[in-house]
Amino acid sequence: xxxxxxxxYRFRIDPYGEMRVPGVVFASRALLPDPxxxxxxxxxxxxxxxxxVVGASYAMPDMHWGYGFPIGGVAATDVxxxxxxxxxxxxxxxxxxxxxxxxxxxxxxxxDPSLRALMDGLDAATPRGMDxxxxxxxxxxxQLQEVxxxxxxxxxxxxxxxxxxxxxxxxxxxxxxxxxxxxxxRAVQRGLGQVGSLGSGNHFLEVQVVDRVYDEPTAEAFGLRxxxxxxxxxxxxxxxxxxxxxxxxxxxxxxMLRFGIxxxxxxxxxxxxxxxxxxxxxxxxxxxxxxxxxxxxLLAVAVRRVxxxxxxxxxxxxxxxxxxxxxxxxxxxxxxxRRLCVHRKGATRALPPGHPDLPADLSGAGQxxxxxxxxxxxxxxxxxxxxxxxxxxxxxxxxxxxxRHQAAKxxxxxxxxxxxxxxxxxxxGASWRGLAEETPEAYKDIDAVVDAAQGARLCARVARxxxxxxxxx
Numbered sequence: 001x002x003x004x005x006x007x008x009y010r011f012r013i014d015p016y017g018e019m020r021v022p023g024v025v026f027a028s029r030a031l032l033p034d035p036x037x038x039x040x041x042x043x044x045x046x047x048x049x050x051x052x053v054v055g056a057s058y059a060m061p062d063m064h065w066g067y068g069f070p071i072g073g074v075a076a077t078d079v080x081x082x083x084x085x086x087x088x089x090x091x092x093x094x095x096x097x098x099x100x101x102x103x104x105x106x107x108x109x110x111x112d113p114s115l116r117a118l119m120d121g122l123d124a125a126t127p128r129g130m131d132x133x134x135x136x137x138x139x140x141x142x143q144l145q146e147v148x149x150x151x152x153x154x155x156x157x158x159x160x161x162x163x164x165x166x167x168x169x170x171x172x173x174x175x176x177x178x179x180x181x182x183x184x185x186r187a188v189q190r191g192l193g194q195v196g197s198l199g200s201g202n203h204f205l206e207v208q209v210v211d212r213v214y215d216e217p218t219a220e221a222f223g224l225r226x227x228x229x230x231x232x233x234x235x236x237x238x239x240x241x242x243x244x245x246x247x248x249x250x251x252x253x254x255x256m257l258r259f260g261i262x263x264x265x266x267x268x269x270x271x272x273x274x275x276x277x278x279x280x281x282x283x284x285x286x287x288x289x290x291x292x293x294x295x296x297x298l299l300a301v302a303v304r305r306v307x308x309x310x311x312x313x314x315x316x317x318x319x320x321x322x323x324x325x326x327x328x329x330x331x332x333x334x335x336x337x338r339r340l341c342v343h344r345k346g347a348t349r350a351l352p353p354g355h356p357d358l359p360a361d362l363s364g365a366g367q368x369x370x371x372x373x374x375x376x377x378x379x380x381x382x383x384x385x386x387x388x389x390x391x392x393x394x395x396x397x398x399x400x401x402x403x404r405h406q407a408a409k410x411x412x413x414x415x416x417x418x419x420x421x422x423x424x425x426x427x428x429g430a431s432w433r434g435l436a437e438e439t440p441e442a443y444k445d446i447d448a449v450v451d452a453a454q455g456a457r458l459c460a461r462v463a464r465x466x467x468x469x470x471x472x473x
Contacts, residue, residue, distance in 0.1 A: 001045060005029070009061075009455040013041070018264065019048040024056040026390070026456040031061050031448060040070035046264045047075050051272070052083025054333050054340065058390040060347050061452035062399025062444060067091060068267035071346035071400075074393045076331065077273070079339045084261070084270035085278045087252060087285075089343030090326050092245045093199070094285055095292035096236025097170075097322035097348075098370040098396075099300060100381065101315040102222075103229040103307065107209045107468070110229055114310060115426060118207065119469040121306035123428035126205055126299065128198035128473040135196025135298040136160065141188055147195060148180040151290030152297040152320075160301045167359045169320040170349065173297070174290050179283035183240070184247050187284075191240030191291060196298030198473040200430065201404070202397075202438060203235040205303065206372075207426075207469035208379060214461040218383055221365035222318050224463050231307070231315060232379060232465070233299050234372055235473070236324065241288040248281040273328075273341050282326065289325060296320055318381070319368035323348040323396035331391050342391050350384035350394040350459045369459045373398050373446035375427070375438050375470050376420050380450045382459040394458040398443040407442035408433060426469040434472055 003025070004012045011032070013023030023044040025032065033040045040063050047069055048057035054076055063072035068088020077083025110118070127133035136155070138144050146154050152173030153166055166173040198205060210228045213219045224230070237244075253269035255277045256262070261270060271278040297320075304315050326343045333340070351358055351367035358367055366383035373379045377398065384392060402410070413432030416439050420427050429435040453459055 001041065003041070009452045013045055015048065019045055021048050021053050022056045023048050023059070025059045025063065026452060026458060027061045027063065028448065028452050031444060031452055033064060038065050040065045043068070043070040044073065046268060047073060049264055050075065050077060050084055050086060050268065050270060051261060052077035052081050054078050054338065058393070060395035061449045062346070062395040062397055064399050066345060068265060069343065069345040072395055073345045074343065074347045074390050076340040076342040076391050078333070079273045079328065079341055082272055083341055085273050085282060085326050085341050086268050086270035086343065087245050087249045087281060088267045088269065089345050090245070090285060091324040091345050092242045093236035094241035094245060094324055095289035095322040096324045097292060097296065097320060098372055099233040099296045099320040100318040100370050101231045101300060101303065102224055102318050103313050103315050105229045105311055105313045106227045107229060110311065115469060118306065118310045119426040119428055119471070121310055122205060122303065122471050125302045125306050126198050126471050127196065129200045129430045133197065134194050135302045138192060138195060141192065144188060144192055145180040147294045148183060148287035148290055149178050150174050151293035155294045155297045161297050165297065165317050168317040169293060170322060173293050175286040177283055178286035178290050180287055182280045182284035183244060183287050187240045187243035187247065190243050191238065194238040195291070195294055196302060197238060197295065198299065198471070199235050199238055200434060200473040202374065203473040204375065205299065205471040206232045206467045208232055208465040208467050210463050211378065211466040212464040214463065218365045218462045221362060222368050222381065222462065223316055224318065224381065230465060231303050232372060233296055235295060235299065237288040237292040238295065240291050244284045244288045248284060252277050252281060285326065289322065292322065293320065319370065321348050321368070321370055329391070340391070344393055346396050347393045348396045350388060350392050352384040352386040352388065352392065369394055371395060371397060371450060374440055374443045375472060376423065376425060376440040376467065377446050379465045380446070380461060381463045381465065382461050385457055385460050388458055390458065394453050395449060398446040398449055400442060401444050402442040404437040407439050408436040410441060411436050411439050425467050428470065429472040438472060
């Protein structure tokens, strides 16, 4: 493999072996993975071998090794030209994403005793980890089917949220073409008790403050201002999404021989988008995406209750966006519109101003892009840019630099909590081990990642947020 630097924030892997298109990596040299420790660049090249792939196999500034695709990987396949869908290009936590809520409250109005009370309330009100507790106790599997079909839209219809929540959510809160019939009984059982719960690992609920505004008009359109208190939620489809991916990877892997498809890594198991196996996966994936939207909607409802009780103020949704999905979209390729299956694995959509999929009140500003850091570091709000590369996609976070096992060897959870609280960040964790695994040193520098995303013209900075309280899964 030869990596060619094309600009400060763009590198190219020329096709070799079975690659059908180049690999393109958006990163600074300092952010590139070490090939001896992280095989993400090799995965970029592997993805470029998929049938029907167009443009390039892309990697974002937060890239690191993942299942089949690198995390931070983007690839699109031409549906009409035998293009495939690969569950590895979505990941196990289907429709994992980020939701940002903004308060009508400034930091100076949230005195320390109130902040501690707020964090204690959020800690108690946020089911998380492997527990079967959830904000919404569904009646039975039949009601879960309504969630899988209707997502956040169904949750709002049942009284959990407002119409504006749906207007500020990707896909209006629900993905079309979901089919609960493609979801296994095992997945249903795993999902029944977790609608409105925070996963473990890097999932979190943070109380944040807008530390800096880079683009005042766009920030105003998003509902953000300097000094404002916000709440960010990062979670996905929990055990249900994991089981759906597991089930359909097995089916698609067995089907590849029938389609005459070979891949350099079995984790890239794929099938033509038009095939029954791919259609079944996409229908189940959409159901998991709707579950994830409902999950974040219910967590937001719980947060609003606590926030209102402690502060007397309200929270408005800025946006909700996923970063583990495959979507059928139309993009221009070689001067002509093509219907593509766009995989975004640890990557988020970044629609530019004027895009027809944006709600009317965001058309002039573009889509809010939410890029969280990790416990103790900044997060960013950005917006899409006209003519951006990689099918209007950008990175989804800081990206891991150390495995969870490596991170846990660098610090003890209790010591980390004491350090963060000395910095003015109230921390509520589910376990000491879980906190240690998510130490800020386990991740890349979020400021450098966002600099690279902006430098590569993937998106444009709007605001920087810093944490003052963290609830970890």
